[in-house]
Amino acid sequence: MNQLMSDKRTIFFLVAPGSLILISMIIFPIGMSIYYGFTDWGGIGDYNFVGLENFKNIIFNDEIFSTSLINALLLTVATILIQHPIAIFLSILITHCGRWEKVLRTILFIPAIISIVVTAKLWASIYNPQYGLLNNVLESIGLSALKQDWLGNPDIAIWSIIVVTMWQGFGYAFLLYYAGLKGVPDELYEAAKIDGANPFQLYLQVVIPLLAPMMRVAVIIAVIACLKQMEVVYLMTGGGPGNSTQLLGNYLYQTAFSSAQYGYGNAISVLFVIVVLIITVVLNKFLKRDVGEY
Amino acid sequence: MKKRLLMLVSILALSITLAACNSNAKGSENSDGNGTDKGDGSEKVTLNFFTPNPDRETGMGGVEQQIIDSYMEENPHVTIEVEALQDEPYKDKIKIYSSTDQLPDILMTWGQSSFIAPLIDNGLLHELDSAEFEGMGFIEGSFDGFSKDGKLYGVPKNTDFLPLFINKRLFEENGLEPPKTEEELIAVSKQFRDLGINPVVTNGMDGWILPMWFDYALQRETGSFDLMDQALAGDASYTDPAVIDAAAKMKGMVDAGVFAEGFLTADYGTARNLFGQEKAAMYLMGAWEMGLATDENFPESFRENVGVINYPVTDKSEPGDLLAYNGAGYSIAENSEHKEEAVKFLKYFYSSENWPKLVWESGAGMPAQKFDLTGDESQLQKEMVDIFNSLTSASGTPILDESTPEFKETIMSLHQELFTGELTPEEFGEELDAAAQKAREASE
Amino acid sequence: MEIQGHTNQTITILQKRKRKPLGVGKVILYTFMAIIGFLQIFPLLWLFNYSLLKSGDFFGDTIFQLPSPPQWGNYVSAFTQGNVLPYFFNSVLVTFVSVALTAFVSILLAYAFTRMKWRFSALFMNIILLGMMIPIHATLLPNFIIFNEIGLLNSYWALILPYTAFNIPISMFIVTGFMETIPRSIEEAAVIDGASIWKILFKIIFPITKPAIATISVVNFINCWNEFIMAYTFNTMDQFKTLPFSIVQFVGQYSSNYGAQFAVMSLIAIPSIIMYLIFTDEINKGLMAGSVKG
Incomplete structure (x- = not known):
């Protein structure tokens, strides 16, 4: 058995196809991108090596980079603190919905299936200050004072964007927790009932702790997805007004392509990957310790 | 076992199909390559044509396609392959093409530094002989944006200027007069607001319209378009009181509600449709929107009542001081294997019975060449001609396109920050100066 | 089980x-x-509803209005002007090959990481997981340069290879989680019977892993089906374009045919929804088992 499982030839053939694709499509291009990060290349023609200049400028002088980073972190934190509790709550409720369970489960996942182009258009019309649903609803329930230019007001815009991304990504978080709940053995529910636990105690003290491993997976996936998020902003505000909704992915794209600062854009993407890396590693360590082995 | 076999077989089959498709593509490329050895001129030639007009049925794209089709019919040895993307993806893709020296044979270019200068400086565009295009009635100065050091790298296709579109029905029904001065514009906007009608719509999300409006605002303040260019060149400053006043005036107009709510997040389609669906009284957009009067997607009451006026003035300026320029045109790639064929096509394209005539007749835009009025023009087209004929001074390339691509991005977002109140007019001027300074250093 | x-x-x-x-x-x-x-489910209803409206009805005061009469002509325009049929075929081809390739490669990798004993196993797995954090935009230009060098531009592979590469990390992650839950005793018995690794992998492990494969396949399907930035960048010839290009035909600067635009979007959304409906049970099973180990 052992001999068979450590046969080098077999391992090579198992790992080779995947590695080949990843090396040629991701690792090698990223290597090129790191290389360009040290140059002042504009995308065409000659370029000079500028050493760490790009990186220094991004970290010390680039306000848009810090705005984008803060926005990305805000989105991440909001997703974990708001979207995930709701996802857990709904996945618990849905297990009590009897024969409607399956239908509801499917429906809850639908926003995640539909192309982001469509959902961005939908939300842009909901937020529209002139004919948008949101302002109409506020007015009809006598809360006209709360009416806003939801995407045009730089203080609110990022929150409007956060709502959209949370709604769009809700399906995945929900599905993970739902699957986790379904994995909890029924005996546990029975045992807790016999012990006289009320439903709240049952869930808070027995079931949710059992979801911890799933939570770790879901949180890490969410963190990566949030930090990489760009499509919603790209389609709904273009990072505006005045960069107030800028996110790292969008900023990197704009710099490298629209502003024709390819070298600088690549330096952003290198820093971006480093930031994501640090956050996930720290989070992974922290969650592992907190949750313990299960 | 059977199932697995089936799956393997089908994957295999797919791979083979793919391989076949690939080799087909390669095959046709090779045959293009053979076309390079110039024989009797009947060798097969494939020209790649890249354009930002994805709608190949109507508008500019429709006219382009019409000429391409008739050219291929008259010259059976030539095949023209069209690739079309929307504006923004088009510009991004041009950057990717140029970084790998893969520009298509014929491409649409904008005769503005922010776009064409990097292409020219890196020797990617083929130098054209202006004599080839003589006698085609090109408007004087229209080649300027496409030239550098006396050499020509592109041929303009449009005359663009920025008027103010109006919905006459909304004005008349409410007893209002189209604004002639900036003050009247503010006043009439307030009246429309009170009536629950959007005053001016425009595409603030795309960003480029805002600095174009700034060109007007400053011109109306100083009486000339020069200060803007001088400040960019470093001969004057954007902290000049006139600039600050113009910025404050723009901010004042935004605060007074001249623009419809949400204009900073409206994209091109939203703005255009709000106006076309009669939800707004005015539309700040380029003359290329002449097609509004014939767009079947809009109600008839709109099409019959859409009009256009000069951008409002102050006592320092004339209505005929237009933000006018020759923006778009076509260029030929230096690395093209069929430059001669491409030039032949361009000459055909610009001949008086093709582009200038067809684009005017279709109502898709105003050519950069002289053209004859047919008498069948829509009312909107006639008004547009009147505005153009009123020209007393022209701005040339709008400020945002006169420098580096980075400057363009910066100036667009500075405007948004000014209008949302994140920047004061003074800070706006300082930031502009800094951006101009940076752009000057970069282009040295 | x-x-x-x-x-x-x-x-x-x-x-x-x-x-x-x-x-x-x-x-x-x-x-x-x-x-x-x-x-x-609202966006879905909204999408179909709008795909049957006249363009003029889009800017009404209400966000939801029933089409009267339904404009089925929008779908006709979508088919004729949007080149829907040929692009649909390309989309199907590219998506299915990418999904199948991803599944195949991910199983091999997951098996190597969960069962085989080799020195760099953990390191390798972490490197592949890093792939999740790479922003697509950082690889656009390098990949264009590479494809150009090796003559892959304008081919189905120009999409299949990067799609596969970007889907491998998360897919491998899910399959690995699932494989961890399969008891080793099953294989031990097979090894005693003298089966080779390949036989074990395809005859024993593969059938058990099906739920996980269904999960990743549907998720990857949705990703590939809706992807547009790489599709714009790597393909220029009509012959190889995928469905998202049809939207481009309508969202063009000079076009206001909103109805047809939404008809195209509906046509793009339908296959994703069907895929999800068919595999919804499998997906849950796949996620559930993954959650046990995390």
């Missing part, structure tokens, strides 16, 4: 409960879930 046992048990319990008359709690629960469900 064990997992299935639990679900069946849950279902019987739920069925027993269902016979009881509806309590107040249940009514509140159902109402609440119905509202949530409606909010989630």
